[in-house]
Amino acid sequence: MKLLIATTLMVLTIGQANAISRYQTMRMSCAQVQATVNREGAVILRWQSRNTPGLPLYGRYVSDRRFCKLGEVTSFESVPTADNPSCTVKQCVQPDYDNMRFWLHDR
Template identity: 40%
Template sequence: MKKLILSLTVLLSATPAVAVQTYDIGNRTCSQVQAIVQRDGVAQLRYNSKSNPSVPIYKRYVAGSTYCGSRSIANLATVPTRDNAACRVKICKRFGDR
């Protein structure tokens, strides 16, 4: 049993860590932003707040529910892009959250 636990620990620690890339989407089109999220699976998107443009907003967006935790699901959300004030993307939302 100890050998199994040690083997699993070594195996799991050998897997490469995947960094989430951050993208500034202020000058990108909606289709470019959607393509980024689909390609990467998970992406942190940066854009300026509508109410205070000097405040940057950073949020994590996903291609689908497989990129969310076990108690979360991908829900539709929107981000502002160069050509669309409400570009549709997905964000993880915990079950029961509104």
């Protein structure tokens, strides 16, 4: 019985970890992208490269550090949206101890 419960909990946890929403940023305003990230905690954002037509770009963006791996911090990045070519969002990164970049961006 204990094995069944443990297995069920593991399957549920794995299923939730893989359930991350994906959004096309160019179909949303900057405010919509930011609200979506904050509401869901972690999302995949996708858009087309401006420099290389047809090249899809994407990344995983988070509302805060709770959605990062152990040892990672958040850093401000930008993605293009329908109304803003540089919409600010947070992304998990490894800290850069050489220039202490993470102290300025980890929130």
